[in-house]
Amino acid sequence: MIVPRLRIQNANAISSPMTWGFPSMTAFLGLMWKLERLLAGDIAVVFNGIGVVCHAFEPQVSRGGFTKSFCLTRNPVGKDGGSASIVEEGRVHLEVTLVFGVVGDILMASTTEREAAAAHIAGLLARMRVAGGTVLPGVSPRSPQLIALEEDEEKQAAQIHAVRRMLLPGSCLVERNDLLERRHQQLQATTPATSRLDAWLDLARTNWRSVVAQDENGTETVTWQHDRTDGWVVPIPLGYAGLADLEAPGTVLNARDTTTPFRFVESIYGIGQWVGAHRLKNMHQMLWYSSADDAAGMYRCCNDFTQYL
Structure with missing residues (x-):
């Protein structure tokens, strides 16, 4: 469809x-x-x-300077008719x-x-x-x-x-979490204490490094190279992980839904990639679906792009 x-x-x-x-x-x-x-x-x-x-x-x-800021509004007005605080x-x-x-x-x-x-x-x-x-x-x-x-x-x-x-x-x-695993292994080769969070942050940015080359006359030249060689890679949220046990419906005060089991969660993250539509081999590569594991407290968005490479 x-x-x-x-x-x-x-x-x-x-x-x-x-x-x-x-x-x-x-x-x-x-x-x-x-x-x-x-x-x-x-x-x-x-x-x-x-x-x-x-x-x-x-x-x-807004585009003033290196750091961008969201264009925000003050609405609605307060009870006294004055401007509300910005959310x-x-x-x-x-x-x-x-x-x-x-x-x-x-x-x-x-x-x-x-x-x-x-x-x-x-x-x-x-x-x-x-x-x-x-x-x-x-x-x-x-x-x-x-x-x-x-x-x-x-x-x-x-x-x-x-x-x-x-x-x-x-x-x-x-989804391209294979790139995250590869970067994690690369960083661990030089720094064994590197965590997956470190690898995620490293992959989310552009890292420039100076490379010194020497020609046949002994003259050294310095060039700057970056590590963004895997295409348009971006950090993305992939769903939620539970922070506590699953609670029975209606037992948590002020829950939005009193008919569904409740659980406190936090976001989980991974690596995504923007791929030109003309590069898709089949429609399964672009489709996202959900995976829920109540026992492990994992509620995740999944994509099978790498299975069809």
Whole structure:
């Protein structure tokens, strides 16, 4: 299921306590589950993953100096009519294409029925919040599509090629924790006490080093080289880890939901990479899905990009 070129205003740019920029994938997985619930009475469909292709990214920040600051507002006014204190809210304007992995009988329907279902899903999305942002009205150059992939490999390859062209120009976010493990091993080779947090911080920045070279005449030259050789790599939140035991529904004071078990959690982090949509070998590489382990207290967003390299 492809919903192309959604323009989103004021999405949440603070993706975790330690990162900002593109919204967290937890927000898009939440959108997928909410949409599935809304469709329960209309269309027999189950979403098993979501991919996001970003076409435009405009953070609402001031550009004075090296350090950027969010553009903040004071609202609403206080009880006395005066200005309220500022609550930090990072915002970003986006243009994205959403790709849903779909399971259900609707895939066996006729082309006309699939087109009607896709239009209905896109209509629901237009009335929803996406990562806290508002979907702006506008006519996309392409209509939403619900595509049933062919079983024949050659026909399926042609379908995927056509889908990749629909997603251009744009980049999709995938998980690359293999790069984090590799950087951790590299740093441990020289500093055995290096932790994964140290490797994560090292990989999240651009590290410049001076390299001295000597020519055949004995003349030394110094050049500066950086270690950003793995593409567009970014630190991202990957979900939540439990800080305490799972509590029974309604036993925690002031919980937002009294019918769901409650647990205090903190964010967990990993490494992501922005990959050009034309580099995808199949749709599984871009889809994110959830993994929950109550016993271990781990609630994680997963992506299988590296399994198809």
